[in-house]
Amino acid sequence: MSNHAEAQVANNKKTEKVFSWPNLVAKEFIAAILCTVILLVYSYYVDAPLRELANPGEPENPAKAPWYFLGLQEILVYFDPWIAGVIVPSIILVGLMAIPYIDVNPKGNGGYCFRDRRFAITVFLFGFIFWYALIVVGTYMRGPFWSFFWPWETWSFDFPTPPPSVSLPNWLGIPALLIYFGLGMLVPAVAFWKFAKQLGFIRYNITMMLLLLMLGMLIKMALRLMFNVKYVLQTPWFNI
Amino acid sequence: MNLILFLIRKLTETEVWKSVFRHGYTDTPRNRALQTISNVWLHLHPVKVPKHAVKIRYTWCLGGLTFFIFLYLTVTGVLLMFYYVPDVNRAYADMIDLMYVVPLGRLLRTSHRWAGHAMVITVCFHMLRVFLTGSYKAPRQFNWVLGVLLLVLTFLLSFTGYLLPWDQLGYWAIMVGTNMGAATPVMGYQGPFADLLGVKINNDVRFALLGGTQIDAPSLLRAYVWHCIGIPIIAGALMILHFWRVRKDGGISGPL
Numbered sequence: 001m002s003n004h005a006e007a008q009v010a011n012n013k014k015t016e017k018v019f020s021w022p023n024l025v026a027k028e029f030i031a032a033i034l035c036t037v038i039l040l041v042y043s044y045y046v047d048a049p050l051r052e053l054a055n056p057g058e059p060e061n062p063a064k065a066p067w068y069f070l071g072l073q074e075i076l077v078y079f080d081p082w083i084a085g086v087i088v089p090s091i092i093l094v095g096l097m098a099i100p101y102i103d104v105n106p107k108g109n110g111g112y113c114f115r116d117r118r119f120a121i122t123v124f125l126f127g128f129i130f131w132y133a134l135i136v137v138g139t140y141m142r143g144p145f146w147s148f149f150w151p152w153e154t155w156s157f158d159f160p161t162p163p164p165s166v167s168l169p170n171w172l173g174i175p176a177l178l179i180y181f182g183l184g185m186l187v188p189a190v191a192f193w194k195f196a197k198q199l200g201f202i203r204y205n206i207t208m209m210l211l212l213l214m215l216g217m218l219i220k221m222a223l224r225l226m227f228n229v230k231y232v233l234q235t236p237w238f239n240i
Numbered sequence: 241m242n243l244i245l246f247l248i249r250k251l252t253e254t255e256v257w258k259s260v261f262r263h264g265y266t267d268t269p270r271n272r273a274l275q276t277i278s279n280v281w282l283h284l285h286p287v288k289v290p291k292h293a294v295k296i297r298y299t300w301c302l303g304g305l306t307f308f309i310f311l312y313l314t315v316t317g318v319l320l321m322f323y324y325v326p327d328v329n330r331a332y333a334d335m336i337d338l339m340y341v342v343p344l345g346r347l348l349r350t351s352h353r354w355a356g357h358a359m360v361i362t363v364c365f366h367m368l369r370v371f372l373t374g375s376y377k378a379p380r381q382f383n384w385v386l387g388v389l390l391l392v393l394t395f396l397l398s399f400t401g402y403l404l405p406w407d408q409l410g411y412w413a414i415m416v417g418t419n420m421g422a423a424t425p426v427m428g429y430q431g432p433f434a435d436l437l438g439v440k441i442n443n444d445v446r447f448a449l450l451g452g453t454q455i456d457a458p459s460l461l462r463a464y465v466w467h468c469i470g471i472p473i474i475a476g477a478l479m480i481l482h483f484w485r486v487r488k489d490g491g492i493s494g495p496l
């Protein structure tokens with residue numbers, strides 16, 4: 001990765017242009033050939049999986065979604081299906097699409113440079129790694145009934161019954177949520193006033209909301225893992 | 241040697257040759273430019289590109305590779321369609337045939353499958369590279385949005401293909417995936433507020449995806465049609481837009 005200094009140097013030479021043929025096309029061609037060769041060689045040695053004929057009467061245990069959705073399946077442990085399977089991916093997609101419109105920092109366009117975009121890059125990388133970390137857990141560390149096994153452990157069907165989970169009573173959960181989101185919106189606005197002002201009211205709120213939701217997921221996961229908390233908010237229609 | 245050169249010169253001077261290839265191959269700037277603009281495939285590129293953009297360490301070729309893998313999948317996918325019938329009584333047997341009977345069938349099926357996974361990986365890392373180079377910033381905001389749509393379509397392409405072998409792996413994976421659809425608020429029969437619109441197991445989004453209340457023959461057909469026709473057409477159209485926008489937004493991003 002080129003650093004800031006290199007980006008500066010590149011800056012001075014930005015008008016320098018070369019012919020696409022052959023400078024670019026040749027590289028694309030080589031990339032395509034290498035890609036094909038790697039694919040074919042890999043496919044020659046490693047067969048695509050094919051299990052037994054589909055049988056509705058005999059569920060796979062564990063039944064796993066394709067690997068790229070295992071992050072979502074993994075958070076099913078911590079959230080109800082409507083959140084894990086629908087709300088979370090929707091927020092991720094909307095959040096991704098919103099990025100260009102909420103990141104108004106004009107710096108760091110067209111080069112790898114961490115220094116000018118500390119906040120943006122930290123948050124994005126955190127989310128990216130979070131997504132893949134969950135996939136790794138879902139792929140390699142979940143056995144029958146989606147119970148946890150280290151990769152070196154053999155899967156077994158007799159494991160200790162998980163301890164009973166408790167839900168935060170609403171008199172605790174509702175204030176906790178209000179405080180989390182309230183302070184989460186207010187404190188950074190005060191502590192990083194310049195940053196908030198630069199973003200403007202609407203952008204600031206969207207940015208912080210997305211960030212708080214992402215961190216909130218992590219907190220709920222921690223609550224579950226450490227204190228067996230099932231829900232933090234219960235209503236007659238849905239629980240969170 | 242001279243004879244060969246002579247024959248080549250004679251050949252390239254014929255009317256037929258000249259009607260196909262519009263320019264010579266002598267290394268002149270004019271020919272290098274023509275090589276790009278008079279070729280329907282290459283004219284996706286500008287005649288000249290900024291020097292930094294040609295560096296592998298800038299784009300890591302990831303967008304291009306994603307597109308290339310998409311093309312690879314299209315070709316191998318069409319070949320697979322010659323052998324595969326989306327019928328629950330045949331699909332699995334067709335897979336076995338591909339693996340054991342069809343010449344090169346095993347390589348065809350396997351590489352189609354691994355290429356599908358590879359495309360998911362390259363598209364994610366393409367997104368990462370675009371983020372890290374700040375290339376979504378003005379004026380390229382909208383192309384990032386198109387990119388996110390392409391990301392979703394790539395996932396869906398791979399996901400719909402997962403059911404087609406009609407084996408245990410695909411069947412139960414699709415079960416997990418579509419059951420989440422049943423939990424959609426308001427529109428899924430198990431989701432919150434399902435009774436608001438009177439949503440039941442036989443009229444919710446899951447039902448629309450599966451073409452029934454359980455994974456059966458209609459689901460396989462739906463997965464097949466989406467996988468081979470619907471999503472590739474939508475994704476292809478968006479890719480055309482995506483590439484067009486790269487050019488219209490001032491070419492590949494670079495230091496301002």
Ligand code: HEM
Pocket residue numbers: 299301302303304305306307310363366367370373375376380383384385386387388389390391394479482486491492493494
């Ligand atoms: C099927 C999926 C996709 C294909 C085939 C594709 C292809 C490409 C290609 C060939 C380029 C030219 C530069 C390069 O190779 O890096 C490009 C640029 C770009 N892509 Fe994609 N892309 C896809 C998905 C995405 C996604 C998921 C995003 C972001 C969420 C995205 C955002 C962009 C942006 C903003 C540019 C302009 C970058 C610049 O000017 O530096 N694309 N894409």
